[in-house]
Amino acid sequence: MSTEQASLPFRSSNALDSRVSSHPLSPLTASEITNAVQFVQSLYPTSTTLQYKAVTLQEPKKAELVPYLDAEHNGSKKPSIERKAFVCYYIRNTDKFHEAVVNLTRQRVESNVRLGQGIHGPGDAEEILLVEKIALEDEGVQAEIAKLKLPKDTAIISDPWIYGSDGVNDEQRMYQCFLYMRDPSDPSNPDSNHYAFPLTISPVVDTVMSKVIRIDMLPTGLDHSVKEPQPFRIPQPNEYSPEHQDLRTDLKPLSVVQPEGASFKVTEVGETGRILQWQKWFIRVGFNQREGMVLYDVRYEDRNVFYRMALSDMVIPYADPRHPFHKKAAFDLGDTGAGGMANNLKLGCDCLGSIHYLSAMLNNEKGEPWPMENVVCIHEQDAGIGWKHTNYRTGTAAIVRSRELVVQSIITVANYEYVMAFIFNQAGEVKYEVRATGIVSTQPTDVEVPWGTIVHPGVLAAHHQHIFSLRIDPAIDGHLNRLVYEEALPMPRSDFNPHGVGYSVVQTLVEESSGLDINIDRNRTFKIQNTSVRNPINGKPVGYKIQAPPFQKLLADADSFHHKRAEFADHNIYVTKYHDGELYAGGKYTNQSRGGDGVRAWANRKENVTDTDLVVFVQFGLQHVTRVEDFPVMPCEIIQVVLKPVNFFDKNPALDVPPSSQEINQSTLLSSEEHHQPSLEAKVGKMGEVCCSSKL
Numbered sequence: 001m002s003t004e005q006a007s008l009p010f011r012s013s014n015a016l017d018s019r020v021s022s023h024p025l026s027p028l029t030a031s032e033i034t035n036a037v038q039f040v041q042s043l044y045p046t047s048t049t050l051q052y053k054a055v056t057l058q059e060p061k062k063a064e065l066v067p068y069l070d071a072e073h074n075g076s077k078k079p080s081i082e083r084k085a086f087v088c089y090y091i092r093n094t095d096k097f098h099e100a101v102v103n104l105t106r107q108r109v110e111s112n113v114r115l116g117q118g119i120h121g122p123g124d125a126e127e128i129l130l131v132e133k134i135a136l137e138d139e140g141v142q143a144e145i146a147k148l149k150l151p152k153d154t155a156i157i158s159d160p161w162i163y164g165s166d167g168v169n170d171e172q173r174m175y176q177c178f179l180y181m182r183d184p185s186d187p188s189n190p191d192s193n194h195y196a197f198p199l200t201i202s203p204v205v206d207t208v209m210s211k212v213i214r215i216d217m218l219p220t221g222l223d224h225s226v227k228e229p230q231p232f233r234i235p236q237p238n239e240y241s242p243e244h245q246d247l248r249t250d251l252k253p254l255s256v257v258q259p260e261g262a263s264f265k266v267t268e269v270g271e272t273g274r275i276l277q278w279q280k281w282f283i284r285v286g287f288n289q290r291e292g293m294v295l296y297d298v299r300y301e302d303r304n305v306f307y308r309m310a311l312s313d314m315v316i317p318y319a320d321p322r323h324p325f326h327k328k329a330a331f332d333l334g335d336t337g338a339g340g341m342a343n344n345l346k347l348g349c350d351c352l353g354s355i356h357y358l359s360a361m362l363n364n365e366k367g368e369p370w371p372m373e374n375v376v377c378i379h380e381q382d383a384g385i386g387w388k389h390t391n392y393r394t395g396t397a398a399i400v401r402s403r404e405l406v407v408q409s410i411i412t413v414a415n416y417e418y419v420m421a422f423i424f425n426q427a428g429e430v431k432y433e434v435r436a437t438g439i440v441s442t443q444p445t446d447v448e449v450p451w452g453t454i455v456h457p458g459v460l461a462a463h464h465q466h467i468f469s470l471r472i473d474p475a476i477d478g479h480l481n482r483l484v485y486e487e488a489l490p491m492p493r494s495d496f497n498p499h500g501v502g503y504s505v506v507q508t509l510v511e512e513s514s515g516l517d518i519n520i521d522r523n524r525t526f527k528i529q530n531t532s533v534r535n536p537i538n539g540k541p542v543g544y545k546i547q548a549p550p551f552q553k554l555l556a557d558a559d560s561f562h563h564k565r566a567e568f569a570d571h572n573i574y575v576t577k578y579h580d581g582e583l584y585a586g587g588k589y590t591n592q593s594r595g596g597d598g599v600r601a602w603a604n605r606k607e608n609v610t611d612t613d614l615v616v617f618v619q620f621g622l623q624h625v626t627r628v629e630d631f632p633v634m635p636c637e638i639i640q641v642v643l644k645p646v647n648f649f650d651k652n653p654a655l656d657v658p659p660s661s662q663e664i665n666q667s668t669l670l671s672s673e674e675h676h677q678p679s680l681e682a683k684v685g686k687m688g689e690v691c692c693s694s695k696l
Contacts, residue, residue, distance in 0.1 A: 024060045024068060024081045025296050026273030027287055030361050030369035036085035036102040037367035039109050043100075049092040052367040053121040054289045054337070058084035058101055061580050062307070062613070066479065069297050082106065088121055089367075095173060095208050097121050120173045120591040122290075123162060123336045126365040127207065128175075131160040135177040135203040138212040144201045145179075147229040155182040157194040159414050160205070162335040164327030165561040165592050173592065174213070176324055177203045178443070183237040193632050195415060195442045196238040196456050200229055202324060219322045220446040235457040240439070240633035256353040262380055264405055266356050274358055276378065278405045279426050280653075285376065285407065287360040290584070292338030293376055293409050293420070300428055300653075304475040305544070311338065311420060311432070312471035312617060313586040313598075315566040317556055318441070319451040319463040325443065328462075329562050332413045334590030338420075341411040342375040350410060351377035376409050386426065386654050401660045402426065415439040419636070427654040428645040432470050435636040440626055455631035467554060467621035469568040469585035469599070470641055473578065476648070477533040477542050479613050483510040483575045484529060487522040511610050513603045515571030518550050526573055527646055531611060535647040547642040548572060551621040565590065567598030574599045574617040577607040585617050 022029065033055045041050060060081050071078040082105040090097050097119060100112040135141055135158045145156060156179060163174040179201050180194035202216040217226035264278035276283040280301045286294040291310040298306040311333065318328040332338070339362055347355060358376035361369055386402030408421035417438035423431040445460035452462035474481050484507050491502035510516065518524055529543035554569035556562035568574060568585035576582065576599065587598040599617050618641050629635065645653070
C-alpha cells in the first residue's frame with residue numbers, strides 16, 4: 001500500500017536529566033503520586049490541609065509523543081519526554097479549588113492555579129461517606145425521621161447525589177441526599193435492598209460548611225405539592241441477593257476451559273505500564289481516575305489504527321420535572337470517576353476462562369497512594385461463527401469460529417452498575433460495549449405517574465436516559481485523517497433504471513468541526529479515512545467505519561441546564577480538530593457545571609477537519625422506560641459501538657484463522673450428509689459443448 005502523506009508538526013525534546021524511567025503513557029506509580037503531592041503541599045504552610053481529588057498522569061503533548069511511539073516500534077532512538085503529574089485539589093473546608101502540574105522529571109511545580117467561582121471538583125469515596133454521616137447525624141433530619149414512627153432499631157440509609165444545576169441558589173458545592181431504610185425485620189443486614197423503602201425526606205449538605213443547610217420534602221403525587229412526613233406504611237421487602245431466592249435446580253454447569261492457557265500476552269512496562277498483544281493486535285492499556293480504562297497506540301500488524309480510545313463522558317438525565325428530581329442528571333465519569341468506582345473483579349464471576357487482571361494505583365483524598373486491585377480483566381471468549389461457506393455441490397464446508405479478546409472493567413455508581421469492555425476480534429474489528437445493570441434509582445410515590453413506573457408498592461422508578469460518549473482519536477495508517485459519511489440513495493427512474501430498483505452509494509466529506517446525526521432511512525454511515533494510503537485492490541482510501549446504534553437524543557429542551565451541560569447528548573457524532581487536553585465531551589469539571597467547555601463548544605469553532613489530526617466522539621445510549629422486571633435488580637441492557645475496517649485490508653483478514661475442528665472443540669458432531677442440497681455440474685467438452693450431470 002502507498003504510504004505517502006504529509007506530517008504533523010511534531011516537536012523534538014531536548015536532552016533531559018531524567019529522574020524517572022516510566023514509559024510516557026504509564027499511569028503514575030505510588031512513589032510518583034507521593035512525590036507530586038509533596039510538591040503541591042510545599043506551596044502552603046504546614047497547617048494548611050489539602051483535599052486531593054485527582055493525582056494522575058499529565059499525558060504528554062501529542063506532537064512529542066507520536067515520534068516517541070514511532071521510534072519505539074521501529075527500534076530507533078526514542079526522544080526524551082518529561083514526565084508530569086496533574087493534580088486537582090481543594091484547600092480543605094473551603095471552596096478554593098485548584099489544579100496544578102508537577103514536572104516529575106525536573107522536580108518542580110510548573111503551574112498552580114485557583115479555578116474560578118462555580119467550578120467544582122468531583123466527589124470522592126471519603127467525601128461521600130462524610131456527607132452520609134453529616135446527613136444522618138443532623139438533628140433536624142432526625143426529627144423528621146421521627147415523624148415516620150419507624151420500628152425501633154430501623155436502619156436509615158443516605159444516598160448522596162451530586163446536587164445538579166438549575167440556576168437557583170446552586171453556586172455553592174452541595175449534595176442532595178435521598179433517604180431510605182433497610183427492611184425493619186432485618187435491620188442488621190447491610191446487604192438488604194434499601195431501595196425498596198424510599199423515604200420522603202431529602203437533606204441538602206453544604207460541603208464547605210459540612211452541615212445540612214436545607215431539608216427538602218419529596219413530592220409523591222401528580223403535582224409539586226409536598227407534605228410533612230407521616231407514619232410510614234412499611235411494604236414487604238424486595239431482595240435481590242441469592243440467599244433470599246428459591247434458586248433453580250435444573251441448570252447444569254457450563255465451564256470455559258482453555259487447557260493450553262490464553263492466546264494473549266501481557267507485558268509489564270515498569271510498575272504500572274501494560275502492553276497487550278493478541279492475534280496481530282498491539283494495545284497499550286492505561287487507567288486513570290476519571291476515565292478508568294484507556295487504550296493507547298492501538299495497532300494491527302504494526303499498522304497504526306487508533307492513537308487513543310476511552311469512554312469520554314456519560315449522562316443519565318431523569319424524566320421527573322418536580323423539585324428536587326428535576327436536577328437529577330448524573331455525569332458519572334466527571335462527577336465521581338470511573339477509576340475510583342471500579343470493582344475488584346472476581347474469578348468465575350465477572351470474567352470466565354483464563355483471566356489476567358490488571359490493578360491500578362490512584363490516590364485518596366489525603367493524596368496518599370490508593371492501590372486498587374483487579375480493576376481490569378482480560379480474557380478471550382468464543383463469539384460464534386466468524387465466517388463460513390459450504391460448497392453445496394460437494395457438501396464441503398470451510399468454517400472458522402470467531403475468537404474475541406475482552407478488556408473489561410465494571411463500575412458501581414451507588415445504585416447502578418456499568419460493565420464496560422473493549423472487544424477485539426480476528427477480523428480487525430473493535431467493539432465498545434456497555435452493559436447497564438444494578439438497581440434503578442427509586443423514590444416514594446402515592447400514585448401512578450406518566451414519568452415513571454411503580455416497581456414495588458409505594459416505590460417509583462422514574463424513566464431516564466443513558467447517553468454515553470466514546471472518544472476516538474484515530475490514526476488510520478497515520479494521523480492525518482478525514483471523516484466522511486455515505487448514504488444509500490435510490491436512483492430516479494430513467495432509461496438506465498426503468499424498473500426503479502437501482503440505488504447507489506453517495507459519499508459526503510465533513511469539512512469542518514460539527515455535530516452530525518445518523519439517518520437510518522438513508523443508511524448514513526460515518527467513516528474515518530486516510531486518503532494518502534490507498535487500498536491496492538480498488539484504490540480507495542483505507543478507513544474504518546463507525547456502526548453506532550440509533551438512540552433518542554436528550555429530551556430536555558435546548559434552554560434547560562441538562563442540555564447546556566450535556567454538550568455531547570444532542571448528536572450521534574461530533575468531530576473536532578485535535579487539541580491537547582480536550583478529552584471530556586461534557587467538559588473538564590461536570591459537578592454542578594453550566595456547560596460551554598465541552599465538545600459542542602469545540603465543534604462550534606468550525607475548524608478544518610479535512611486530512612488533519614481530528615477526533616471523533618461517538619454517542620450511543622438507551623431510553624430506559626422502567627418496568628417491574630427491572631426491580632429489585634435490573635437484567636443487563638446491552639449496547640455496542642462497532643469500528644470496522646473498510647478497504648483497510650486487501651482481503652478478509654481472518655482467512656488465516658485455523659478452521660474449527662472437533663479435535664480442538666470437543667463438540668458433538670452431527671453428520672453433514674443428513675442435509676445435502678442437490679446440484680448439477682456443467683463441463684465444457686472438446687468441441688465447446690456443455691454437458692450437465694447430477695452430483696447426487
